[in-house]
Amino acid sequence: MKSFTGRTLAGLAAVGAAGVGFGVLLMLVRFHFTPLYTFDQGVAEWLNEQIAPHHPLVTVLQAVSSLGGRPIMIWLVGAAVVGLFIRRQPRLAIYLIVTGIGALLLDPSLKLLVGRLRPIVEVPVLHAPGNSFPSGHALGSMVVYGALLLVFLPALGRRSRGFAAALVATVVVAVGFTRIALGVHFVSDVLGGWLVGVAWLGVTAYAFRLWRREAGRPLPPITEGLEPEAGREVVPAPDEHHVLPHPWVAAAELLTGWALIFGALVGFGMLVSYHLKGTFVATLDTVPEWMARHRTPALNELSWYWSKAGDTHAILFVALIACPLMLAMWRRWRPVLFLVLTMFGELSLFLATARAVDRPRPPVEHLDGKLPTAAFPSGHIAATMCLYVAIAVLVFPRTNRWWRWVTVAAAIVMPLGVALSRMYRGMHHPSDVAGAALLTLMLISLLWWVVRPNADRAPDELPPPDAPQPARTAPAEPGPAVSAQAVPADRATVEAGRSR
Known part of the structure; x- marks a missing residue:
């Protein structure tokens, strides 16, 4: 006192x-x-x-x-x-x-x-x-x-x-x-x-x-x-012993994967931008011109709001809400790392690919004015796809509640709305949208393989080697003998098996 x-x-x-x-x-x-x-x-x-x-x-x-x-x-x-x-x-x-x-x-x-x-x-x-x-x-x-x-x-x-x-x-x-x-x-x-x-x-x-x-x-x-x-x-992540088991190996895999994705995007972008004239893809890329002929003041305003849903501020806002929520609910950094790497990977791939391909925007009036980046791939659509698909990938396996389907619906509806608005406003071709989808597919797959964001039970929740073991009780009835070799000897053995 x-x-x-x-x-x-x-x-x-x-x-x-x-x-x-x-x-x-x-x-x-x-x-x-x-x-x-x-x-x-x-x-x-x-x-x-x-x-x-x-x-x-x-x-x-x-x-x-x-x-x-x-x-x-x-x-x-x-x-x-x-x-x-x-x-x-x-x-x-x-x-x-x-x-x-x-x-x-x-x-x-x-x-x-x-x-x-x-x-x-x-x-x-x-x-x-x-x-x-x-x-x-x-x-x-x-x-x-x-x-x-x-x-x-x-x-x-x-x-x-x-x-x-x-x-x-x-x-x-x-x-x-x-x-x-x-x-x-x-x-x-x-x-x-x-x-x-x-x-x-x-x-x-x-x-x-x-x-x-x-x-x-x-x-x-x-x-x-x-x-x-x-x-x-x-404590932000009390249930997590380490974020990634082998961070340097993961970093090398991510850099290698990024380079491969960048090469695939540049190749696809150059193909659809400059080498498919007179084909079905070129015909499909005239959709923004058809949309421009059917513009109305009401659709202009609606498309502006949908387009804003995919801009940097909106994407950052949603990500800044999602990351603390995931950390608070799941007590692990790995899902947060997955989402953060998704957003940084999308941004870097978009900027590098747009600079390399340098595709002109559709030959219509651009309702959003002159932008500093090229048309392929669509940054708005890629960011929207990556964000909402990553959230659905994280949420869906972690709950059996009905609202997990809300994240799936958002991963479909939000990119679709942003894609239609960007084409309507004369900022992108349909093949730019395809490039954004390809970027999302490859990037999410790479990060899923390297980060394994939903691998919560192995090996992070294994007890440390020196943790006291619970007392064993004798079985009610005698059962078949279990060979000592069938039981993993220690934590390292379990982790080695799961890493395979």
Whole structure:
């Protein structure tokens, strides 16, 4: 009890210090304290002079800054909350929800209260809406990454916890620096965001510990995480001893398979694009011209929505939802690896093949305008096929519920709708669609053979060699003797047999 009281007082003192520091800084900003304004403006102008001329550096800073943006913050918290509910950890899920919502409300409320304008620099490299103090990116990154660290600390070994804390601190500091370097916040804006973030994170963590105390649970040091008892449940893949048995062999097989698929796609693409004039394939490729003659405003709008279902943002959105769900439900990385490799493989094969074949688009009006890639194969259709077919391949063998057929239906309906819309909008020939289908078939087959995404029972769930064996009971009736050679001697023997 004495130890708990001491830790509690120290934590409250730290939270109080952060709150007082933020209050003082808010007053200085609100009443336009001249030395602070001079310092802020001087740093903003100096950084702008150093960074604005270097466009690659600006791109890197924008990418780092996005780690503190609302889309990534909401996805991280949302994925964690869904996973925690699936793993039956509602207390931790509620903690993340309350902490995240609080950060979302604090940012605009404080900005409205202070009403500080954003920096004015000579060469603006980034524009942001709203007021300046405090920095929403600094506040959000401090709260979200800090809360996730507290929730998932029990999943880490003691040696890894210090590294995880250092990584979180690095990300938070880097996000804050980018907001200053990009000229959308003053130094005091970022400091204010960090201070109020620390205060809010401390308040919510303290409230969670009081919740545990009221429930009669022990109160370990905060370095053990919020819920040490949930250690196994917050580990992403507790039932998986290794993702792939032989990763270097798998990498070599994937590279070899990728090269073979690329060669087959280029050969097929060159054939249908330049060497089948006057054949049935050439006649079939006039379908976009027939569709263009039957366009209507209603069909134009409908095709736009279907086409958007296969663009990069929609595919990425679905994949970012599917991966955390699979990890939470199946407790294994292998299905996630299968889906991720499918998407990266599709993208790389599409870009390389389109560049090599360089097929012109159909000779009709292109409703989507001029695109930077060629016609063969269709990237929209290939991405849609790969995504939904991969999801069906993963889901169908794992459940006997009726909704597994929903994934099969999506693997048929979604690519079909996207294919019709892309041809209707004059962006692809039917043979481009065939190229996307060929890409999907070969890539999914390769990954199925190498990754074996549904091989959950062998060898990952075999007990380790030194695991205690269950006591054997004598059979009720004497049976035929079993030769000792008929039983695998150890785990290595079982794995060797299954690998064949």
